[in-house]
Amino acid sequence: MTAPGRRSSTFTRLLRHGFTDASAAERLLDGPELAPLRDDPVLLEALGATxxxxxxxxxxxxLLEAQQEPAARRELLDTLISAKPLRDRLLGVLGASAALGDHLARHPRDWQVLVTYEPQDLHPGVAEFERRLAEAADPVALRVAYRRCLLSIAARDVCGTIDVADTAAELADLATATLRAALRIAGAAAPEDARLCRLAVIGMGKCGGHELNYVSDVDVIFVAEAAEGADEGKALRAATRLASHLMRICSETTVEGSIWAVDANLRPEGRNGPLVRTLSSHLAYYQRWAKTWEFQALLKARPVAGDAELGEQYLAAVSPLVWQAAERENFVSDVQRMRQRVVDNLPAAEAERELKLGRGGLRDVEFAVQLLQLVHGRSDPSLRSGSTLDALKALAAGGYVGREDAARLDEAYRFLRSMEHRIQLHRLRRTHLVPEDEADLRRLGRSLGLRTDPVAELHREWRRHATAVRRLHEKLFYRPLLDAVAQLAPGEARLSPEAARERLVALGYADPAAALRHLEALASGVTRKAAIQRTLLPVLLGWFADSADPDAGLLNFRKVSDALGKTPWYLRLLRDEGAAAENLARVLSAGRLAPDLLMRAPEAVALLGDGDGAGPGGGLEPRSRAHLEQEIMAAVGRAADAEQAVTVARGVRRRELFRTAAADIVGSYGTGSQPAEADQGALVDRVGAAVSDLTAATLAGTLRAVVRDHWGDTLPTRFAIIGMGRFGGHELGYGSDADVIFVHEPRDGVGEREAAEAANKVVAEMRRLLRLPSLDPPLIIDADLRPEGRSGPLVRTLKSYAAYYRRWSLAWESHALLRAEPVAGDEELGRRFVELIDPLRYRPHGLDEDAVREIRRLKARMESERLPRGADPRLHAKLGPGGLSDVEWTVQLLQLQHAAREPGLRTTRTRRALAAARDAGLIGAEDAAVLDEAWVLATRVRNAVMLVRGRAGDTFPTDSRELAAVGRYLGYGPGRVGDMLDAYRRTTRRARAVMERLFYGG
Known part of the structure; x- marks a missing residue:
C-alpha cells in the first residue's frame, strides 16, 4: 500500500490522464503485476493516450497475469519499458478493443506480433496474410490465426499508422486470405470433391470493393465448372459441398468465437437459388431475369479465392452487363427508390443512431457514388472501381462531381467509417449503431482524437458530417442530369465525331457541320472544363432538338459558354444544380429575346438553378416590386449622375426580364401536349405582374435619378406617375409600352409656374434618359391617354385634373380610367388622384344609353381603323375577332355599368374583373370561361411572338421556324402548327360570339 499523500497525488494524476475510475486504476497500478513499471512516468502517459x-x-x-512463465512476463515488461512503438500499439489496442484484450488474455504470446511492424513494413497484402494463416489446419486454428492478424491491423489503425481506407483494404485482404484458407481446409477434408470441380469464389460488397469493416458479413458468389472429364451434375454437387463447408468454417462459433458470416444471398435468385452455378447459368440469369440492384451489386465483384482463371472469366463475362445496366428502363428511379426503401424500413428507434443506413450515413455516400459510376462509367472506364473512395476520386477527376463536393464527401465518409470501425472494434460485433452509453461515447470520441470534451465533440462532428452527406447525397443522387444521361442510347454518352454527326442529323439539326464545330470548340482537350462539357453535351443536344431551332440553341450555348468560360461556377451549376442544364437548353432554343438578354448579362444563367441558387435573388421566382425598388434605388444612390443611374437600372431590368422570360419558357415548355388552361392563366398573370412591377421600379429609379441630378433631395412639386392600360392593370407583356399619365401638386411656398416647369422637366428628362441608345428591349413611355390626348399638356396638377373631369370628361375617358393605378412617385398624391377618379369610373348610376352607344361606336371605329392593312383579322391577337380588345371592352363595359354596386368589379385587372362579374351573376359561368380562355391565349400569343422574334407583334409569324417556335411555347409539338392555328381561331370565334351578345347586344 502507498501512503495517503502518494495515493492522493496518483489519484489526481490518473484523473488528469483520462481515467474515469481512478480508485480502481490506483489499485491495479499498486498490484504486483505492474511493480516494475510503478515508477515509470511514461506508463501513465501511454495509458492516457489510449x-x-x-x-x-x-x-x-x-495480459501480464496470463504470462505463466516469469521469463515471459519479464520479456513483456522489458519490451514495454524499452520499446515505445510496441507499448503504444499494445496499449492502443487494449484501450480500444475489449475483444482483442480477451484474445490476448487467452493467447498471451500473441502480443509479439506487434513487435515486427515497423514503418518500412506497414502494408501486408494477401500473400503475407496467407503466409500467416498457412499453418491453420482446422477451423479453430484458423480463428486464432485470423485474430492474430486482426490484432496487427487494429494496432496500426488505432495508432494512426494507417488511415481508414488502408485499414479497410487490409481487412479485405485478410478476408481474401481467410476465404482461401477456408477453401483449402474444406478441400483437404473432401479431396474427391476438390478433384471433380473448378470452384471460384467471387468477393462482393465491401470485401469485393477492398473496403471491409472489422466485423461484417463477407458477401460472396460461387461459380463452378466441371473439372476435365468430370460429369457436370456431380461437379456442381461437389462444388456445392465445398462452398457450404467453406461457409461453415468461417461462420460457425467455436471456443474461439467465429470469424464472420459468409453471405451468399447476392447470388442469382438469392436464397431461393442454387448456392453454386456454372458460368453460363449465371450469364443466362443476368441477361434475362436480373433486377437493377443486382447489377449495382456486381459493380464490386472481384475474384478472391479458388480457381483464379474461372474467376477472371466470370468477371469478364458479367462486367459488360454491369456497364449496360444504366440503359435499362427506369434505371435511375429504380436505384433511387431502392435507397428510399432502405431508409423507410429502418426501425424508428434506431434511425437517428444508424451510421450505415440512416439519412446522412455511409449508404448515402455509397449509393450516390455507385449511381454516378453506373451512369457515366458506360463510356468512361476510369470510373470502374469497386472502392467508394477511389471511385469518388475518379468522378472528381473526370468532372462528374465538383472538387469541393468530392473532398467534402471523402472527408465525411472517412469520418463515418472511422466511427463505424471503432464501434465494431470494441467488442468485435457487427453493428452500425452509435452507442448511447456515456462511457462508450467517451471511448469512441477519444479513439477519434477528440479529447477536450469527447462526447460533445463527437456528436458535433458526427452531425456536421452527416448533414454534409445528406445535402450532397440529395444533390448528386437526385441530379436531374443523371436520368437524362442514362436514357442516352449506347455510345451516345461520349461523342465521337462520326457518332455526333449521325446523331445531329437524326435529331434534326439543319447544319450538322456547324454544330460539329461548336461541339469541337466546347468539348475538345483535356481540361476539366472540356470533361464536364463532354458530360453535358450529349444530353443538351437532345434538349435543343426538342425545340423549333436546335441549331440556334447550340450556337447560343457556345456563346454563353465562351462568355462564362473562366467563371468557376458556370459548368458546376449546369452539372449539379437542380434542373439548371435543362432550363438553359429550353431558354437558349426558344427564340431570340431570352438568349439576347442572357448574352448581355451571361452571369444571369445562375438564375436557372434552384430557388436558393447562386443567382441574384435566387432562382426563377419573380421578385416583389418592393425588392426591385430597393435594389434600383440603392444602385441609383451610388451612381455618379442620372445617365449612369439609368444604365444601372437598365441592368437590373435586363436581368429581371431574363428571369421572367426564362421562367415563362420553362413553365410553358411541355412535352408536345398543350398545358392545362389553369397553368396558362397562371403563367400569363405571372408575366404580367413581373413585367409591370419591373417597369414601375425602373420608372421610380429613373424619377429618383432625375430629381437628384437637378434638385437634390426634393422636387419643388409633389409628383406621381399613374399607370394606365395594361400597365395599370398589371398585364404588361415583354414588348408593351408603359401607358402613363403624370400628376403634380406644388409644394407649400412654390408658385404654380415654377412647379409646372419642374414637373415638365422631370417628364422630359425621364423620357430622354429612357430613350438613350441600348440593345435592351426599349421602355417607351406613352402618355396619350391623358386628358385631351396628344393635344393636352403632358403634366397637370391634381386641381387641373379635377376641373377637366368635372367639365369635359367623356365616356371614353371614364373607360380609360378603369385601369388607372399609381405606380411611382409621391404615394399620397397618387392616393388622392385615385380618390378623384373613382366616382368617374365607378359611376353611382352606371351608364346611360347615350354613353353605352358612344363606347360601342368607339369600339367599332377602332376595329375598322386600327387593324393593320393586309393582316388576317382572325389571327390578330389584339384587334381581331375574339382577341384582347373584344374581351377587355366587354369586361370594362360591365365595370362601368355595375362597379358602383359590385365592389369586386373595382379592379384594374381584366381576369379579376371577369371573375367578379361571373360571381355577381352579371355574366354566365360558361361565357366567362370562354372570354377568359380567349384573353389568356391572345396574351400568350403576344408574349410568344416577342420571345421568339425579339420584337413585339400582335400576329403569328409568317416564317415557318418562328411559327413552329410559337407553337412550341404554346404547347404544340413538331408538326402541329396547323392544330395551333385551328385552336386559336376556334377559341377566338367563340369569344367573339359572346362579345357580340354581351357588348353589342346582338
Whole structure:
C-alpha cells in the first residue's frame, strides 16, 4: 500500500490522464503485476493516450497475469519499458478493443506480433496474410490465426499508422486470405470433391470493393465448372459441398468465437437459388431475369479465392452487363427508390443512431457514388472501381462531381467509417449503431482524437458530417442530369465525331457541320472544363432538338459558354444544380429575346438553378416590386449622375426580364401536349405582374435619378406617375409600352409656374434618359391617354385634373380610367388622384344609353381603323375577332355599368374583373370561361411572338421556324402548327360570339 499523500497525488494524476475510475486504476497500478513499471512516468502517459485508459490498464494487467512463465512476463515488461512503438500499439489496442484484450488474455504470446511492424513494413497484402494463416489446419486454428492478424491491423489503425481506407483494404485482404484458407481446409477434408470441380469464389460488397469493416458479413458468389472429364451434375454437387463447408468454417462459433458470416444471398435468385452455378447459368440469369440492384451489386465483384482463371472469366463475362445496366428502363428511379426503401424500413428507434443506413450515413455516400459510376462509367472506364473512395476520386477527376463536393464527401465518409470501425472494434460485433452509453461515447470520441470534451465533440462532428452527406447525397443522387444521361442510347454518352454527326442529323439539326464545330470548340482537350462539357453535351443536344431551332440553341450555348468560360461556377451549376442544364437548353432554343438578354448579362444563367441558387435573388421566382425598388434605388444612390443611374437600372431590368422570360419558357415548355388552361392563366398573370412591377421600379429609379441630378433631395412639386392600360392593370407583356399619365401638386411656398416647369422637366428628362441608345428591349413611355390626348399638356396638377373631369370628361375617358393605378412617385398624391377618379369610373348610376352607344361606336371605329392593312383579322391577337380588345371592352363595359354596386368589379385587372362579374351573376359561368380562355391565349400569343422574334407583334409569324417556335411555347409539338392555328381561331370565334351578345347586344 502507498501512503495517503502518494495515493492522493496518483489519484489526481490518473484523473488528469483520462481515467474515469481512478480508485480502481490506483489499485491495479499498486498490484504486483505492474511493480516494475510503478515508477515509470511514461506508463501513465501511454495509458492516457489510449481511447479508454481504464480498459487499457485492465487489459494490460490481465495480459501480464496470463504470462505463466516469469521469463515471459519479464520479456513483456522489458519490451514495454524499452520499446515505445510496441507499448503504444499494445496499449492502443487494449484501450480500444475489449475483444482483442480477451484474445490476448487467452493467447498471451500473441502480443509479439506487434513487435515486427515497423514503418518500412506497414502494408501486408494477401500473400503475407496467407503466409500467416498457412499453418491453420482446422477451423479453430484458423480463428486464432485470423485474430492474430486482426490484432496487427487494429494496432496500426488505432495508432494512426494507417488511415481508414488502408485499414479497410487490409481487412479485405485478410478476408481474401481467410476465404482461401477456408477453401483449402474444406478441400483437404473432401479431396474427391476438390478433384471433380473448378470452384471460384467471387468477393462482393465491401470485401469485393477492398473496403471491409472489422466485423461484417463477407458477401460472396460461387461459380463452378466441371473439372476435365468430370460429369457436370456431380461437379456442381461437389462444388456445392465445398462452398457450404467453406461457409461453415468461417461462420460457425467455436471456443474461439467465429470469424464472420459468409453471405451468399447476392447470388442469382438469392436464397431461393442454387448456392453454386456454372458460368453460363449465371450469364443466362443476368441477361434475362436480373433486377437493377443486382447489377449495382456486381459493380464490386472481384475474384478472391479458388480457381483464379474461372474467376477472371466470370468477371469478364458479367462486367459488360454491369456497364449496360444504366440503359435499362427506369434505371435511375429504380436505384433511387431502392435507397428510399432502405431508409423507410429502418426501425424508428434506431434511425437517428444508424451510421450505415440512416439519412446522412455511409449508404448515402455509397449509393450516390455507385449511381454516378453506373451512369457515366458506360463510356468512361476510369470510373470502374469497386472502392467508394477511389471511385469518388475518379468522378472528381473526370468532372462528374465538383472538387469541393468530392473532398467534402471523402472527408465525411472517412469520418463515418472511422466511427463505424471503432464501434465494431470494441467488442468485435457487427453493428452500425452509435452507442448511447456515456462511457462508450467517451471511448469512441477519444479513439477519434477528440479529447477536450469527447462526447460533445463527437456528436458535433458526427452531425456536421452527416448533414454534409445528406445535402450532397440529395444533390448528386437526385441530379436531374443523371436520368437524362442514362436514357442516352449506347455510345451516345461520349461523342465521337462520326457518332455526333449521325446523331445531329437524326435529331434534326439543319447544319450538322456547324454544330460539329461548336461541339469541337466546347468539348475538345483535356481540361476539366472540356470533361464536364463532354458530360453535358450529349444530353443538351437532345434538349435543343426538342425545340423549333436546335441549331440556334447550340450556337447560343457556345456563346454563353465562351462568355462564362473562366467563371468557376458556370459548368458546376449546369452539372449539379437542380434542373439548371435543362432550363438553359429550353431558354437558349426558344427564340431570340431570352438568349439576347442572357448574352448581355451571361452571369444571369445562375438564375436557372434552384430557388436558393447562386443567382441574384435566387432562382426563377419573380421578385416583389418592393425588392426591385430597393435594389434600383440603392444602385441609383451610388451612381455618379442620372445617365449612369439609368444604365444601372437598365441592368437590373435586363436581368429581371431574363428571369421572367426564362421562367415563362420553362413553365410553358411541355412535352408536345398543350398545358392545362389553369397553368396558362397562371403563367400569363405571372408575366404580367413581373413585367409591370419591373417597369414601375425602373420608372421610380429613373424619377429618383432625375430629381437628384437637378434638385437634390426634393422636387419643388409633389409628383406621381399613374399607370394606365395594361400597365395599370398589371398585364404588361415583354414588348408593351408603359401607358402613363403624370400628376403634380406644388409644394407649400412654390408658385404654380415654377412647379409646372419642374414637373415638365422631370417628364422630359425621364423620357430622354429612357430613350438613350441600348440593345435592351426599349421602355417607351406613352402618355396619350391623358386628358385631351396628344393635344393636352403632358403634366397637370391634381386641381387641373379635377376641373377637366368635372367639365369635359367623356365616356371614353371614364373607360380609360378603369385601369388607372399609381405606380411611382409621391404615394399620397397618387392616393388622392385615385380618390378623384373613382366616382368617374365607378359611376353611382352606371351608364346611360347615350354613353353605352358612344363606347360601342368607339369600339367599332377602332376595329375598322386600327387593324393593320393586309393582316388576317382572325389571327390578330389584339384587334381581331375574339382577341384582347373584344374581351377587355366587354369586361370594362360591365365595370362601368355595375362597379358602383359590385365592389369586386373595382379592379384594374381584366381576369379579376371577369371573375367578379361571373360571381355577381352579371355574366354566365360558361361565357366567362370562354372570354377568359380567349384573353389568356391572345396574351400568350403576344408574349410568344416577342420571345421568339425579339420584337413585339400582335400576329403569328409568317416564317415557318418562328411559327413552329410559337407553337412550341404554346404547347404544340413538331408538326402541329396547323392544330395551333385551328385552336386559336376556334377559341377566338367563340369569344367573339359572346362579345357580340354581351357588348353589342346582338
Amino acid at each position: 481511447a479508454d485508459p481504464d480498459l487499457a490498464l485492465r487489459g494490460l494487467v490481465r
